[in-house]
Amino acid sequence: MATLQETNKARVRDYIENIINNHISTRFGEYVPPNGIDHSAPAGMPQGPAGTQMFFSMFFEGSSDVHNTIHEMIAEGDKVTIISTIAGTHDGNLMGLPGTGKKFSVLLLETVRMENGMYAERWGGLDIVTLMMQLGAMQTEDAKANVELYTQLVNTYIDGVNEHDPSKLRQAFAVDFVDHNNAQVTGLPPGAEGVVAAHDQLDDSFPDINFTVEDLGVEGDRVAIRVRATGTNTGSFYGFPPTDKHIEWTAHRILRVANGQFIEAWNEFDQVGILMQMGIIPSFTPPPNPEANKAIVLRLYEEENKGNVDIVDELMSPDFVIHGDALNPYQKGLEPLKLAARAVQDAFPDLVVTVEDIMAYGDKVVARLRWTGTHTKPFMGMPASGRKMSWTAIGTNRFENGKIVERWFNSDTFSLLQQFGIIPGGAPAEAAAPSAGLPVAEPPSAQVSDSQLDANKRIVQRFYNSIFNAVHVDELKEIMVDEFQDHGEALFGSPHGRETLGGGIVGFRGMFPESGVSIEEMIAEGDMVGVRGVMHLKHDAPWLGEATGKMLTWNGLSMFRIKDGKITDRYFNSDSLYILEQLGYWPLKK
Amino acid sequence: MSLDANKEAVRQFHRAVFVERQMDTLPSLMIDPLHDVNASGVPEPLDHLKGTLQTIFGAFPDLKAAVDDVMGEGEIVTLRLTLTGTHGGNFMGAAPTGKPFSVSAIHIFRFADSKIVERWEWVDRLGLRAQLGIQ
Numbered sequence: 001m002a003t004l005q006e007t008n009k010a011r012v013r014d015y016i017e018n019i020i021n022n023h024i025s026t027r028f029g030e031y032v033p034p035n036g037i038d039h040s041a042p043a044g045m046p047q048g049p050a051g052t053q054m055f056f057s058m059f060f061e062g063s064s065d066v067h068n069t070i071h072e073m074i075a076e077g078d079k080v081t082i083i084s085t086i087a088g089t090h091d092g093n094l095m096g097l098p099g100t101g102k103k104f105s106v107l108l109l110e111t112v113r114m115e116n117g118m119y120a121e122r123w124g125g126l127d128i129v130t131l132m133m134q135l136g137a138m139q140t141e142d143a144k145a146n147v148e149l150y151t152q153l154v155n156t157y158i159d160g161v162n163e164h165d166p167s168k169l170r171q172a173f174a175v176d177f178v179d180h181n182n183a184q185v186t187g188l189p190p191g192a193e194g195v196v197a198a199h200d201q202l203d204d205s206f207p208d209i210n211f212t213v214e215d216l217g218v219e220g221d222r223v224a225i226r227v228r229a230t231g232t233n234t235g236s237f238y239g240f241p242p243t244d245k246h247i248e249w250t251a252h253r254i255l256r257v258a259n260g261q262f263i264e265a266w267n268e269f270d271q272v273g274i275l276m277q278m279g280i281i282p283s284f285t286p287p288p289n290p291e292a293n294k295a296i297v298l299r300l301y302e303e304e305n306k307g308n309v310d311i312v313d314e315l316m317s318p319d320f321v322i323h324g325d326a327l328n329p330y331q332k333g334l335e336p337l338k339l340a341a342r343a344v345q346d347a348f349p350d351l352v353v354t355v356e357d358i359m360a361y362g363d364k365v366v367a368r369l370r371w372t373g374t375h376t377k378p379f380m381g382m383p384a385s386g387r388k389m390s391w392t393a394i395g396t397n398r399f400e401n402g403k404i405v406e407r408w409f410n411s412d413t414f415s416l417l418q419q420f421g422i423i424p425g426g427a428p429a430e431a432a433a434p435s436a437g438l439p440v441a442e443p444p445s446a447q448v449s450d451s452q453l454d455a456n457k458r459i460v461q462r463f464y465n466s467i468f469n470a471v472h473v474d475e476l477k478e479i480m481v482d483e484f485q486d487h488g489e490a491l492f493g494s495p496h497g498r499e500t501l502g503g504g505i506v507g508f509r510g511m512f513p514e515s516g517v518s519i520e521e522m523i524a525e526g527d528m529v530g531v532r533g534v535m536h537l538k539h540d541a542p543w544l545g546e547a548t549g550k551m552l553t554w555n556g557l558s559m560f561r562i563k564d565g566k567i568t569d570r571y572f573n574s575d576s577l578y579i580l581e582q583l584g585y586w587p588l589k590k
Numbered sequence: 591m592s593l594d595a596n597k598e599a600v601r602q603f604h605r606a607v608f609v610e611r612q613m614d615t616l617p618s619l620m621i622d623p624l625h626d627v628n629a630s631g632v633p634e635p636l637d638h639l640k641g642t643l644q645t646i647f648g649a650f651p652d653l654k655a656a657v658d659d660v661m662g663e664g665e666i667v668t669l670r671l672t673l674t675g676t677h678g679g680n681f682m683g684a685a686p687t688g689k690p691f692s693v694s695a696i697h698i699f700r701f702a703d704s705k706i707v708e709r710w711e712w713v714d715r716l717g718l719r720a721q722l723g724i725q
Contacts, residue, residue: 005663039694039713040694040717042716042717043717071668072698074661074662074663074664074667074668074698075663075664076661076662076663077661079659079661081661081666081668081696081698083698083710106713107627107710109696109698109710109711109712110696111661111668111670111696113660123658123670123694123696124670124694125710125714126712127712127713127715128715128716129715129716129719234700418650436643
């Protein structure tokens, strides 16, 4: 015959396994009598079966898979102690907390006194505080203290990076620190010394490296940080040569803390982004937006007319590069650009730039510009002349990520020198029209098909290759209107009419058989084609003085207007001052 | 080893910890490290248990633990207590409130070779927080 203790334990097991674990909330009355006392009932919970039902219904509602697992039952006299675990998934409303999907598992320790197979008295319960912590509704004291400690630790680490102070890195990282991602950089020593060595390498690649913690979270013994890093790539990185570029990237680290130091970490940083910015691998840039780019170029000059030179910081990339002319040489960065703009504005206080034409295709915008102003202060060593001056330029701008990052630029430097009186000539290339002071641009041309644009480009290609280089001037009439107008620069003049131009080409090529134009780039929009080219010429005949036999090369930028398959206008600027430089006339000898 | 001897060891544990506060006698009652199911689920050095108990006495300097029941079967003994005292020191980040409290607790011990090898503990922490007015 079963002992009382065996009977009581069987009854408890039956209650837990058949009623609780089957989520049957209607049958508690079969186990808990109306006069049953729960000595550990939370405040506000009724006694008797109603209280038990309330307690377990809360779990049935909050967790569809809640389960009570018995580990031990100890019986003595009329009492049974039960060691069990209540575990489940928090997928419903539990104690006012909407489902989180989190798993929970808490011990349930209780002693019951049985009377005729019923729960007459009960003590004990589960640790609701631990349960709330598992559900994320309550932060442990340890966790609160950890946030402070871990933040200090992260600060020590970041200070160590920014101050290039290995002692701070050694303070933050344990001697036996393990970096789970150190396969990224091979050959590092283990432990904190690996961190020091890795940052030594980074310091070589980016000597002005700076880490900023943008996000920090602590859970348990782990701290997660999101770091924004910046630096100038003046040393090699992963074996790639330095680019001198300003690089920005993001890093994410999860660090585990033990005994007040980082003991292990998982690390990801945007290596692809770094290599893209260095130009090692192609970047996934958004499709170019020519209209938006044109608007940026127009705004740039509009702001410059207001004297707002600093607008370049907003509209242009810090990696900006200009391929200019002898007066505006190749330069990197925005500061030289601003300096030059301020110098011109200072010498010509009423200076106005007018955008006479603007066209765009892909990532490029070509603008035809005219500057007008009065020379009221010394400029480039020339005393103030009080002259009203005007000069033209063409600039091709390349955009990257919505900013101007590269520019090819030729101004009519020859004309400028004439107007300064440095070289004879004097009259501006084209009479300066009174300027309204604001950029003037034609409305965007009607949408032209790519095949039409290609046809226009082929016409320009034919002009240079067949007409100019191969001197098939008889073909000129097939691609140019009678009333063609050239809008050139001072050095080459502005012939009117196709016959005049054709005669000029024949004469020029006759003087210089070893000369020609190579097209570096063509872009087309609407009725316009922009060309970037390089001219070469063997100086075998007198021109700008005696023949020197030198091989001269210079860059030029042109814009052609084409109507019904024929060229009507050409605008042209070249690095004419550089021709003088190659011939030894410039810079002026003092 | 009889159940009675185990119960006597549990009473010794109670006297040493809650009456005399002589934690140094713990190693004579328990193995070290001890399997403390509540703490981490893995064996922990007895020093951890001592530290926890000392923190509790710091928070509740006048803590008393009245024995309500000692019962057992086989190698397991249950100690049911009523803890009373005043919140006179820092507890879980809360400054002392000076409030009195009375909550129940259950300690369960498993014995092997006359020493405690495993330990479970429940304290009515929800009731304690409610009585002290701690969130």
